[in-house]
Amino acid sequence: MxxxxxxxxxxxxxxxxxxxxxxxxxxxxxxxxxxxxxxxxxxxxxxxxxxxxxxxxxxxxxxxxxxxxxxxxxxxxxxxxxxxxxxxxxxxxxxxxxVIPFKTVTEQSLKKLFPKAKKLKGPKLEALDFKKLSYIAWTESSTLMYLVAEKDGRFEGIHGTMTRSHKKGVCTICNRHSEVGLFTAKTKSSGQDQFVKRGNYVCLDNETCNSNINGLERLNEFVERLQK
CATH class of the missing domain: 1.20.1280.250 (Monooxygenase)
Structure with missing residues (x-):
């Protein structure tokens, strides 16, 4: 290595x-x-x-x-x-x-991105090395996961539940074999008021995932798919 x-x-x-x-x-x-x-x-x-x-x-x-x-x-x-x-x-x-650092994010910008999360704690921003990030992710209440990516100069945010799979698999975001969990988010179905759950296996350790990403296509597709 x-x-x-x-x-x-x-x-x-x-x-x-x-x-x-x-x-x-x-x-x-x-x-x-x-x-x-x-x-x-x-x-x-x-x-x-x-x-x-x-x-x-x-x-x-x-x-x-x-x-x-x-x-x-x-x-x-x-x-x-x-x-x-x-x-x-x-x-x-x-x-x-x-190396271009990930766009500066603040506690206020995160609260605006997730307005329905009234008690959003957010990640420990001071501990992050922004040069090593393609996205920011963190968990709250043990299973609730938030993810923030940047596209066309603006932040895109999704949130859902992360369930440990206790096994290794291929991550949807970085396409590498690692310890993964099932990330599940609710999305609107065909523009109606009904919601469907969409799940994808992603790295449990987003630091490892960020170090494995060698292109933004899968990350962008992942965020886009869960925003629909």
Whole structure:
């Protein structure tokens, strides 16, 4: 496993560096590609195969960012040279200043998002590392779960009950095999006043889930489906 140290900040002349442009899910994807290169180097010695791996990793990462500037390309280019774990960790550490933190959320904004929750406690915001989040989730009253995601610059919120499944399965949000629970929410049926329950298995540990997400498609679909 590749571990990433927290960066103490940017070095050099800050005016020469691009602004943050990498979302958490994109950083996780880049981390996966770095891991593939390290694994390929450790298990194979075919230079041609390794060159193909490096080319594919470089191409996949660049596709995440359709309009890269030359400065941003320079930040990502070292990926293609990664061979050892230490090189991967150093590369990922130097990406830290370019990771976009999750949009600032406050207790007031959460109360507005869930107006029917009169005694909303909310998560411990001061304990969250917003650079490592694609969504925020927390539980109240042991089983009531709230989830907040961001789409098109605004917050989207859903809530429901989380029931432990006491087993491992594939999470609907991050698509990884982990310890999951059944998240169930009530949604309106066909625009009528009747409600139906929709359930999905998701990671019990949202911190692990956030570290696994390598794209926002499933998260957005999950929130959209439960808002209908």
């Amino acid at each position: 590749i571990h990433v140290k927290e960066s103490s900040g940017r070095t050099g002349n800050a005016t020469d560096l691009p602004e943050a442009f990498i979302r958490n899910d994109q950083f996780n994807f880049i981390k996966e590609q770095a891991g593939i290169l390290v694994s390929g180097q450790a298990t194979g010695n075919d230079a041609e195969v390794l060159n193909v791996l490096r080319h594919l990793a470089h191409e996949k990462v660049f596709k995440l960012f359709p309009q890269l500037t030359e400065e941003q390309k320079a930040v990502l280019n070292p990926l293609a040279k990664v061979k050892e774990t230490a090189e991967a960790e150093a590369f990922l550490e130097q990406l830290q200043p370019y």
